[in-house]
Amino acid sequence: MNPPEPQESDRPQEHPRPHGATRPGGRTARTRAAVLAAAWDELGTQDIASLTIERIAQRSGVHAATIRRRWRTVEGVISDLLSRSGGTIPVPDTGSLHQDLHALARSLADFYTQPRNQRLAEAIVTAAVREPGAAEVLQTVFADRVRHVASLVDRAAERGEVAPDTDSFEVIAALGAPFYYRLLMLRRPVDANLARTSAETAYLAAVEGVFRTGDRAEEEAERG
Numbered sequence: 580m581n582p583p584e585p586q587e588s589d590r591p592q593e594h595p596r597p598h599g600a601t602r603p604g605g606r607t608a609r610t611r612a613a614v615l616a617a618a619w620d621e622l623g624t625q626d627i628a629s630l631t632i633e634r635i636a637q638r639s640g641v642h643a644a645t646i647r648r649r650w651r652t653v654e655g656v657i658s659d660l661l662s663r664s665g666g667t668i669p670v671p672d673t674g675s676l677h678q679d680l681h682a683l684a685r686s687l688a689d690f691y692t693q694p695r696n697q698r699l700a701e702a703i704v705t706a707a708v709r710e711p712g713a714a715e716v717l718q719t720v721f722a723d724r725v726r727h728v729a730s731l732v733d734r735a736a737e738r739g740e741v742a743p744d745t746d747s748f749e750v751i752a753a754l755g756a757p758f759y760y761r762l763l764m765l766r767r768p769v770d771a772n773l774a775r776t777s778a779e780t781a782y783l784a785a786v787e788g789v790f791r792t793g794d795r796a797e798e799e800a801e802r803g
Contacts (some may be wrong), residue, residue, distance in 0.1 A: 599626050613639040614646055615663055623695045627657070627702040628803055654706035658713035661703050670728050677782050680754060683728065684778035687758050691769040700789035702764055725751050732785065741785050744793040753783035753790070 613657035617639035621630055630653050650656045668690060671682035690696050706713035725748055732747030757777045761767050784790060 610641055610645065610649075611659070614641050614650070614656060615660050616643075616661050618653075619695075619699075622698045622702065626698050627653070627705045630702070632656075651709065654710040654713050657699075657702045657706040658710060658716045659749070660699075661706075661713075662716050668728075670731055674733070674734065674738075676738075676740045676785070679731045679735070680777040680782050682751075683731070683751075684754060684774035685771070687755065687785060688769050688771060688774035689760060691762060691802045700759070704763060725755070735785075742788055742791050744791050745785055745788075746790045746792050747776065750781055750785045753784065754778060 598701075606684070611699045614635060617635045618630070621634055623772060625634065632643050632646050632653060635641075635653070635656060638644055639646075644658070650659060668683070668686045671679040671686075673679050673682065699752055702718055703713075707717040730751045731749035732741065732745060734748070735741050736743050736745055754777050757770055757773060757780075761773055
């Protein structure tokens with residue numbers, strides 16, 4: 580769901596390869612790690628509009644020409660940073676869909692109250708607009724994360740809390756969407772009330788069958 584600090588254990592080969600990710604291992608791997616770590620550190624104090632190849636080069640110790648040759652642009656670096664990032668928000672498993680969704684929403688709120696994580700979200704969307712390769716990475720990585728977290732809805736379906744044909748992906752997408760609208764469109768801070776209303780809305784919609792698929796949902800809707 581969310582783009583955290585990159586870790587050495589991440590496996591970017593599972594996602595589309597952005598610029599700079601073509602030759603893993605040895606000096607190439609060390610260079611890549613240094614550049615991505617520098618970009619992450621820069622986002623601690625700089626937004627995407629102020630982030631430059633020169634700043635990344637200065638912090639990483641990698642020559643600017645090398646960065647431009649391998650990543651071409653700041654957006655290329657951000658795209659690679661996203662492909663390296665793993666999920667830091669745990670999947671709740673309380674035994675209750677209601678509690679799981681609220682726990683997930685609180686974790687999202689905690690994550691996005693950190694300025695660097697807000698800047699990274701902005702940087703990722705900006706990169707996706709400017710670079711087709713970054714857009715592909717963004718779509719793939721976030722879809723993978725939503726599918727991973729959606730397991731909590733699948734468990735709820737097994738317990739009988741929601742219909743078996745509930746689209747678990749759409750439940751989680753509906754919970755997360757208000758966070759990104761608040762951050763990227765309204766440009767307002769995420770808070771506890773947003774977490775509460777997002778979780779409650781997704782829960783009530785799921786229980787009422789809003790996210791159902793298949794013939795049974797259509798038949799019941801026709802019966803009113």
